[in-house]
Amino acid sequence: MSTRQDSTTAAPLGKTAPAMVLHPVTLRFAGNQRSLEPPFLTEYARRARPQVRLAALLATLFYGLFAVLDAIVAPDAAHRLWFVRFAVVCPIFLLVWLFTYSRHFLHYMQAGLAVGVLSGGGGIIYMTATGNSLMAGTYYAGLMLVLMMAYGFIWARFIWATVCGWLLLLTYGGAAAWSNALPTSILAGNLFFCTSANLIGMVVCYAFEFYTRRDYYMRHLLDIQHREVTAAKSELEQRVAERTRLLALANEDLRREIQVQQRLAWEKQVLEGQLRQAQKMEAIGTLAGGIAHDFNNMLAAIMGHTELALMAPDNPREVSFSMEQVLKASERARELVGQILSFSRQSEGQHRPLHIGPVVKEALRLLRATLPASIALEKDIAARESMVVADATQMHQIVINLCTNAAHAMASGGGRLQVTLSDVEIGPHLLTAKPEPSSLPPGKYVCLQVTDTGQGIEEHLMERIFDPYFTTKEKGVGTGLGLAVVRGIVEHHGGVIDVQSHVGRGTTVRVFLQRIEGADAGAPGPVAPLNHGHETILLVDDEEGLAALGAKLLTALGYRVAAFTSPETALTAFKADPDRFDLVITDMIMPGIDGEALARQILALRPGTPVILYSGYTDMVSTARLEALGIRAVLRKPITIHALSRAVRQVLSAAPAAPGRTD
Known part of the structure; x- marks a missing residue:
């Protein structure tokens, strides 16, 4: 006969977890879960050891303190009762305490606890049977304390505690009847209270062990799930590694094939046709393919015209033409990034012609x-x-x-x-x-x-x-x-x-x-003239190249620039002379202190300081939060000199306002 406790936890790989199977009386794991019993008992004893030690010491202390009651209730028999307490029971308690430090404790904990419980209860029973009528009528309460300790404080298993409890009750009843020191009515009342305490203790002990086993079983299921997830992860990593290896081999084979095919002019056209066909066949199910294709074309134009410009440094016309093509390709790439970011953002749409x-x-x-x-x-x-x-x-x-x-x-x-x-x-x-x-x-x-x-x-x-x-x-x-x-x-x-x-x-x-019907909204307007100034600007960007480029652009516009690649160093410079700077321009994403945190600290040092934030993804910041912080404008990378000059001049010339987004 067995009892089952259904688990609400999902088993590994999405299967329903098997129910916990326990023997209804001994509470041992049963059925196909018998193998869980030995490790559970070992863990149970290991967890119980600190509390058993404390309980043994407390039992020794209180068992000895009740000797004072012996002197009050039965002064004539006090020495005999003290002998039982201090020469028999308390030493057994101390031996149980010492036993917890033995390597055999994990295997024989329940037997040791049973010895302690039976000796403590047996001592009480001996006192009630051999003492006077007052002891016989009142010391049964000590037996109830022993039962409470056995069932609720020392982690005794249900079956062991139950056997000990009923042995003590039967012994107490027999000893009380043999001594004939109590009237039958009082003895019946004492037995009723002791039996009630024993039954309540059994319920408590049963529930404690049951839920302790349930918790162990749940941890066991989680451990199985963890091992299977780890195994699945390892298998997936192996598959990915194998696919990556095969892809690398395929790419290497393709590279060698292309190099061979490029040696002959007549094979070039054949190869281009094969590549075009391969591009059609290798299209993936997301927009990433189209985006990557466009970016490769833009990068090819940028790299090619840059190389042409480097090859003809003495030909200003050729250099100017190449740089114009580089700028056009860069603008196309910037527009594509803007479209990607705009398409991915989750914000309210803006209706406009x-x-x-x-x-x-x-x-x-x-x-x-x-x-x-x-x-x-x-x-x-x-x-x-x-x-x-x-x-x-x-x-x-x-x-x-x-x-x-x-x-x-x-x-x-x-x-x-x-x-x-x-x-x-x-x-x-x-x-x-x-x-x-x-x-x-x-x-x-x-x-x-x-x-x-x-x-x-x-x-x-x-x-x-x-x-x-x-x-x-x-x-x-x-x-x-x-x-x-x-x-x-x-x-x-x-x-x-x-x-x-x-x-x-x-x-x-x-x-x-x-x-x-309306004006051509897509027609580009005339290019606005650059805005110049003479103010001092604090520029912060953790990318050294971008910091240097920004400083050059601002210097070309007439501004005095202090550029830093470390936000900590920039903050130190601002603290040294806050009134020196008319404007702060900072990148958003930086290690250590990000742009928003840097702006917050700068505005705390000098409220009202104009601050411009720029980032490669301006939609990642909250306009409402920036407005509350005091940031005046947000620029999106890459920054053109026209957008930079316009934003700087607007911020320096305008009163404090909500942050706008300037592309």
């Missing part, structure tokens, strides 16, 4: 590298100059989500992904949007249409396609939020989304946004 054509083209350019070769991307951006009032990031999100859904619909067999952007004019009731009937007011609109040749959507599912978390894709492929997010964005922009689908033929999604 924009040309939607370039936004769609940019999204498709990044998306192209993520599509498998089996899907052909066809685009027709007819509305190149059309403008809408929208948030560019959210327009990006619409294109990416719709195209990703279309690609998933064609994942098994491939097909054509067609994206068109055109100008349309809508009359009353011309459009019926699905799944909810709607109409657009008459007017001029831009229509973004995404068409795939995938499997299509069944009619009974059309009413649920915009429900959050609803998806017909395989598990792990989609979250079911794509179309729900798109509809939310479209409706927030005052537009309408229309879905038409035919099973086996594909799906067409159209997004209508109101077109506006």
Whole structure:
């Protein structure tokens, strides 16, 4: 017979944890968990040892102190009772205390505790049986104290404590009846109280051992889980190492092949064709491929024109042309970083007039590298100059989500992904949007249409396609939020989304946004002249090259600059003469003291000090927090001299204000 205690802890690898199996009386681990008993008993004894030592000393102390009661209750028999206390029982307690320091204690702890309990209780029973009537009627309370100690304070196991308790009770009852020193009614009352105390102690001891075993069992399960997780981690690391090794070998083989192929001019064209085909086949399922591709092109332009400039130092015209190309490529890289950061940030969108054509083209350019070769991307951006009032990031999100859904619909067999952007004019009731009937007011609109040749959507599912978390894709492929997010964005922009689908033929999604007439928002304005000054600026950047570059740019604008690569050193210089500096410009991410902490300490030394913060990712800081701190402006790296001169002049000339973001 056994009892089971269900565990609420999940077993390793997501399986349900097996229930703890214990014998209902002895509380020993039973069934297939018998092997847990020896290590549990060893740990149980090890944890109990300090408390057993303390209990043995306290038992010796109190057992001896009660000798005073002997002298009061039975002065004639005091010496005989003291002999029992000090010559028999207390030495046994001390022997139990000494036994806790033995190497055999872990194996024989329960037997030692039983000897101590039986000797202590036996001494009390002897005193009640051989003493006067007053002792016989009152010393049973000492037996209850022994039972309390046995069940609740010395970590005696339930089965051992129970056996000792009942032996003492039976012995006490027999001895009291034999001595005939108490009336039957008083003896019955004493036995009732002692038996009640014994039963309560049994419950307490049972619960204590049960939950101690449960805690041990839970730790055992956690240990198993930890070992399996460690083993899985080790296996995963081995797999990653093996895949990395194979990839390195493949890359090395490819490098050698390219070097060989480049030796002959006629093989170059063949190699370029193979590489282009390989790029199509190696597209991954995220935008990282498109981003990396763009960055490589920009870096190639920067490196190539820089090398050309270094090769022709005596040709100012060639150097100037190369530097212009480097600057253009750098600006393109800076814009791409800004688009990535803007697309990833979780902030409220800003609606403003924009040309939607370039936004769609940019999204498709990044998306192209993520599509498998089996899907052909066809685009027709007819509305190149059309403008809408929208948030560019959210327009990006619409294109990416719709195209990703279309690609998933064609994942098994491939097909054509067609994206068109055109100008349309809508009359009353011309459009019926699905799944909810709607109409657009008459007017001029831009229509973004995404068409795939995938499997299509069944009619009974059309009413649920915009429900959050609803998806017909395989598990792990989609979250079911794509179309729900798109509809939310479209409706927030005052537009309408229309879905038409035919099973086996594909799906067409159209997004209508109101077109506006206005000035060319994308046309670059005239370059503003540089703003100069003569103030003293404290510049802090942990990158030595950037600190030197910033100092040169500011010096070229006429400012006096004290540049530091250590925020601690910069803070020391500011403390030495706080009134020396008219402005502080600091990087955000620095070791030791970051830019925000440095600004806080500087403003504590001299409140009102103008501070400009700049970082490669300005969205990581809270505008509200910076405003409360007193920072005047935030610049995004890389910084151009025009943006730097404009921001510095605005901060130095303006009154304290909330921090703005200057790109």
